[in-house]
Each structure stands twice: as C-alpha cells, then as structure tokens.
Amino acid sequence: MPAPIDFYFEFASPYGYLASLRIDAIAAAYGREVIWRPIMLGAALKITGSKPNVSVPLKREYLLRDVPRFARLLDAPLTIPPVLPMNSLAASRAYWWLFEQDEDLAKGFAQAVYHAHWGEGRDLSPPEAVAEVGESLGVPRDELLAAVQDPRIKARLKEETDRSIARGVFGSPFFFVDDEPFWGADRLDQLERWLATGGW
Numbered sequence: 301m302p303a304p305i306d307f308y309f310e311f312a313s314p315y316g317y318l319a320s321l322r323i324d325a326i327a328a329a330y331g332r333e334v335i336w337r338p339i340m341l342g343a344a345l346k347i348t349g350s351k352p353n354v355s356v357p358l359k360r361e362y363l364l365r366d367v368p369r370f371a372r373l374l375d376a377p378l379t380i381p382p383v384l385p386m387n388s389l390a391a392s393r394a395y396w397w398l399f400e401q402d403e404d405l406a407k408g409f410a411q412a413v414y415h416a417h418w419g420e421g422r423d424l425s426p427p428e429a430v431a432e433v434g435e436s437l438g439v440p441r442d443e444l445l446a447a448v449q450d451p452r453i454k455a456r457l458k459e460e461t462d463r464s465i466a467r468g469v470f471g472s473p474f475f476f477v478d479d480e481p482f483w484g485a486d487r488l489d490q491l492e493r494w495l496a497t498g499g500w
Contacts, residue, residue, distance in 0.1 A: 386425045
C-alpha cells in the first residue's frame, strides 16, 4: 500500500484550514491516507526570521482579502476570528493526546477545531474553548483540560514540531508525498498531479 501523505499544519493558519477541506479527498482518489500533524509554527518562524503574515503590515491586508476570496472559490464557510493569530497550543496538544487513543477521533477533532475557528470565527486560544469543541465529539472536558497540561503530551507536541523542522517544514500547510515536499494550499493541484503521474 502506498505511504500516507503527511499533512503538517498550524491551527492558526487560514491556508491550513482551506487545505484541510480538500486534502483527504485528493489523497483518497489515489489510494492514499493522510496523517494530520499539527505543529507549532512559531518554532520554524523563529528559525527563518519570519512572523505570522497577519502580524506583518501589507501582508495582513492582503491575507484578509485573499483568504475570503479563496474560501469563496471553495464554497467554504469562513468567518474571520476576532483574535489573529490564535494561540493553538491547547488545540495542538489535545490533538496529539487524542491521536494516541483514536486517530479518526483526532482527525475529527482537528476538523472541528478548524471549523469552529475559521468557519465560525471563534477564538480557540483558551483551553476551555478547545474543551468545548472536544465535548461536541464526546470527549470528556476535564480529561482534555488535564491532558493539555500533561508533561508527556507537551513533549509529544514539541517532538512533532522538532521533527517537522528537521524535515524542512517552514509553513502551513505543508505536505509530503513520499519524500516530495509541497508548501501551501495553492500547491494542492500540483500535489494531485504528482500523485496522478508519479512525479516529473
């Protein structure tokens, strides 16, 4: 069976959200699975000397125009959240905690977090807000809140983030088809062509 596609993303990334709406269907069409891998992009931005686009004048104005345009193209729900960028630490830790128990539940949780933040415009920075999303999927609130403070889960997220940097991940979304890297939601058409042709 072909290797799964690795999908690295940051919950605070609107382009990660938009890519998340397409990647599984693209992969399934070519007999591939997708492993969703949330990371803390700030670690890579520190290495590259970059900042979140929404924090950079000129880039912020473009992003706030481009993201709604992209969402309209995909007919995707979008509500710009009041806090940009959100702190995705709690959501990312909660994901890896769930991933260790049930990968499908973890993916459903990631999709729900993305929808709540970018589809509905909710600030998912507070752990309590993340716990609300988890509760909607049957995840016990108290267990999730405890998990995001668990040193082992904190270490898991750090390890995943460090591993992504070692692979060359510097943005969100970032994909690997086998060992071929693709950066950006606007590279999904190229990624699909790569799957269809075996590369060029």
